[in-house]
Amino acid sequence: MMAKPYFRTVYDVPREEYLAPGHGLCAGCTAGTIVKLLLKVAGPNTIVVNATGCVEVSTTPFPYTSWKVPWIHVAFENTAAVASGIESALKALKAKGMIDPAKRINIIALAGDGGTYDIGFQALSGMLERGHKVMYVLYDNEAYMNTGIQRSGGTPEYAWTTTTPVGKILKGKVQQKKPIAEIVAAHRIPYVATANPGYFADMMNKFKKGLEVEGPSFVHVLQPCTTGWKFDPRYGIVLARLATETALWINWQQEEGQFSVTVSVPRRKHVKHYFELQGRFSHLTEEDIEKIQKEVDLEVDRINKLVGRTVIGPLVE
Amino acid sequence: MTQEKLLGWKELPLGGAILEPGNSERRYTGDWRTFKPVILQDKCTRCLRCWIVCPEPAIYIIDEPYTTKSGRQFKFSVEVNYDYCKGCGMCVEECEPKAIDWIEEEK
Ligand SMILES: Cc1ncc(C[n+]2csc(CCOP(=O)(O)OP(=O)(O)O)c2C)c(N)n1
Ligand code: SF4
Numbered sequence: 001m002m003a004k005p006y007f008r009t010v011y012d013v014p015r016e017e018y019l020a021p022g023h024g025l026c027a028g029c030t031a032g033t034i035v036k037l038l039l040k041v042a043g044p045n046t047i048v049v050n051a052t053g054c055v056e057v058s059t060t061p062f063p064y065t066s067w068k069v070p071w072i073h074v075a076f077e078n079t080a081a082v083a084s085g086i087e088s089a090l091k092a093l094k095a096k097g098m099i100d101p102a103k104r105i106n107i108i109a110l111a112g113d114g115g116t117y118d119i120g121f122q123a124l125s126g127m128l129e130r131g132h133k134v135m136y137v138l139y140d141n142e143a144y145m146n147t148g149i150q151r152s153g154g155t156p157e158y159a160w161t162t163t164t165p166v167g168k169i170l171k172g173k174v175q176q177k178k179p180i181a182e183i184v185a186a187h188r189i190p191y192v193a194t195a196n197p198g199y200f201a202d203m204m205n206k207f208k209k210g211l212e213v214e215g216p217s218f219v220h221v222l223q224p225c226t227t228g229w230k231f232d233p234r235y236g237i238v239l240a241r242l243a244t245e246t247a248l249w250i251n252w253q254q255e256e257g258q259f260s261v262t263v264s265v266p267r268r269k270h271v272k273h274y275f276e277l278q279g280r281f282s283h284l285t286e287e288d289i290e291k292i293q294k295e296v297d298l299e300v301d302r303i304n305k306l307v308g309r310t311v312i313g314p315l316v317e
Numbered sequence: 318m319t320q321e322k323l324l325g326w327k328e329l330p331l332g333g334a335i336l337e338p339g340n341s342e343r344r345y346t347g348d349w350r351t352f353k354p355v356i357l358q359d360k361c362t363r364c365l366r367c368w369i370v371c372p373e374p375a376i377y378i379i380d381e382p383y384t385t386k387s388g389r390q391f392k393f394s395v396e397v398n399y400d401y402c403k404g405c406g407m408c409v410e411e412c413e414p415k416a417i418d419w420i421e422e423e424k
């Protein structure tokens with residue numbers, strides 16, 4: 001039986017803010033929403049290790065910072081290694097009695113898709129294998145956005161980026177999105193989840209769970225990016241929800257090996273509703289979209305079989 | 318947006334650390350805006366959706382009682398801080414009761 005969720009309505013969300021305004025994220029950047037809510041869950045006893053990327057660059061324009069908790073950036077590729085080191089150092093300080101051993105200090109590694117799927121993967125895998133008690137949060141905007149929209153292992157098939165152009169031969173990215181959360185889950189860590197800010201309570205409960213488990217946890221969050229995906233900035237949260245309503249993005253978790261879908265979708269929408277709001281997919285023909293729809297249908301079947309019942313329903317609109 | 322005088326290298330904290338948490342509050346991003354959201358307090362149901370999604374954050378809960386024209390009483394209000402609101406429109410899109418006006422900024 002699943003425990004009662006901690007966050008159910010907006011009124012359960014703490015009022016305290018640990019992300020200050022004045023950061024330079026684009027107007028309508030859902031990374032702001034995600035980080036703000038993440039810090040509300042974690043609270044003040046938290047250390048954040050941040051890979052470079054939009055969040056790092058935009059929240060720390062020297063000599064300013066938007067962070068109200070201790071925060072460190074070292075390099076692009078070693079976020080998980082730095083977080084591992086901090087966790088080990090805190091253990092040592094506690095053992096020496098220099099910090100109260102009972103004090104809970106959250107350590108959060110925060111990185112983009114470029115910093116996780118590709119360049120930070122070795123450090124991440126090492127951290128998981130060694131079993132450090134760190135929550136790794138991947139905010140996935142599906143490209144290297146901070147340097148001008150280059151494709152990453154997290155860019156979906158068919159998406160336009162500056163390095164997956166659209167022309168006579170190519171229709172955006174050729175390869176599929178790497179199943180990073182499943183790759184992480186294969187490390188058999190206590191907690192792995194996928195989330196998106198369109199379902200804030202689900203996302204916040206996953207952050208909470210990830211911080212509670214004894215050992216590494218990983219929360220993979222979809223982060224709609226107005227600049228790179230080319231949509232009107234007001235639609236960030238609408239797109240996050242549409243991703244789940246179309247089952248292009250399924251919110252699931254794996255807790256101590258137990259897989260479950262946490263946001264069921266009784267009536268599924270056609271993927272075209274998600275694509276039509278975004279310029280990065282504007283080159284897709286109806287046939288292309290139907291082909292993607294068939295791939296999603298197969299994935300939905302697979303997930304429903306895995307769960308043992310219909311958690312993602314039939315296509316209705 | 319304001320820009321304060323930068324410290325010289327002899328005055329900087331070791332490692333270029335920033336010692337004042339959340340001091341980006343002195344960077345006012347309100348001048349990014351071309352449209353502004355205006356919350357209509359009489360229509361607002363205090364559902365807090367806008368407060369959840371605003372990425373700055375630029376929507377604040379103000380603990381002052383408010384009585385609407387139709388007599389509905391609330392313990393608090395929800396307001397936009399225009400020093401920081403970048404005018405993305407996400408709050409407008411999320412507001413189900415359509416209690417947020419969207420108004421073009423004047424020069
Ligand atoms: C080793 C190294 N290579 C390249 C860069 C330049 N760089 C800075 S941010 C960035 C893109 C980060 O992409 P992602 O991790 O997806 O985060 P996003 O910017 O999309 O939030 C790159 C390539 C760097 N800082 N360090
Ligand atoms: S480029 Fe995308 S991810 Fe980066 S700040 Fe802008 S909206 Fe956010």
Ligand code: SF4
Binds near residue numbers: 361395412414415
């Ligand atoms: S979303 Fe609309 S109704 Fe809800 S609190 Fe904000 S302004 Fe009020």
Ligand code: SF4
Binds near residue numbers: 354371373401407408
């Ligand atoms: S327009 Fe955007 S920045 Fe301004 S209050 Fe609404 S959500 Fe926040």
Ligand SMILES: [Mg+2]
Binds near residue numbers: 112140142144145
């Ligand atoms: Mg990215």
